[in-house]
Structures are given as structure tokens and as C-alpha cells.
Amino acid sequence: MLSTTLNLDAAFSAMADPTRRAILVRLAKGEASVAELAEPFDISQPAVSQHLKVLEDAGLVAHRIQGTKRPRRLEKAGIQAIDLWLARLRESLEKNYDRLDEVLAAMKPERKEGTR
Helix, strand or coil, X not given: CCCCCCCHHHHHHHHCCHHHHHHHXXXXXXXXXXXXXXXXXXXXXXXXXXXXXXXXXCCCEEECCEXXXXXXXXXXXXXXXXXXXXXXXXXXXXXXXXXXXXXXXXXXXXXXXXCC
């Protein structure tokens, strides 16, 4: 089914925290350092680092080493795995709505004479 490299439970658990979701939104704009990610929050850089660790463990964020810095970025594979999972749900939902439309169309009452 899905790659075992991404644990969807861990990914959704990581995204349950509003600070982590905000970090993901920021990283969608491009790479950022811990200091840059900490700017909009009223929390310490070590607290942001802990959030990043959770996101990295969930496969949603990655980092690279650039001298003494470790800029973070979204992890494409992790985001794609979630998107694939959600696409399957959307597809099932659309099929359910299509079936409901068919049932409702079949139930459409016939018009009686003398009614508009």
C-alpha cells in the first residue's frame, strides 16, 4: 500500500500541534533555519528544535548541513505520502456521492396531472 518509510500515524500526530502546522506552512515557502522558524513564535529556539525533531521523525521535514547551519525543508516523500492517502479518501468520497446522486435521481417523484 504506502511506503513503510512514512508512518502516517506519526505524521498526523505531528501535524496535530498548531505550532508544527505553522512550521510546515513556513517551510512550504522554502528552507529556513531554526532561528528563522522561531521568529513568529513566543517560544525558545530549543522548543522549536523539539518540534522540528518530531516533524523529522514523522518524515515531514528534512535538513541538510551547510557549515554550522542546518536549514530545514519539507520532505517531499512524506508530504506526497499524505497527499496520496488523502487522494484515496477523496476518490472514495466522490464515488459515494456519485452513488447517492444515482439513488436520489431514481427516487425523483413522478409529476401528477394538475400539479405544477
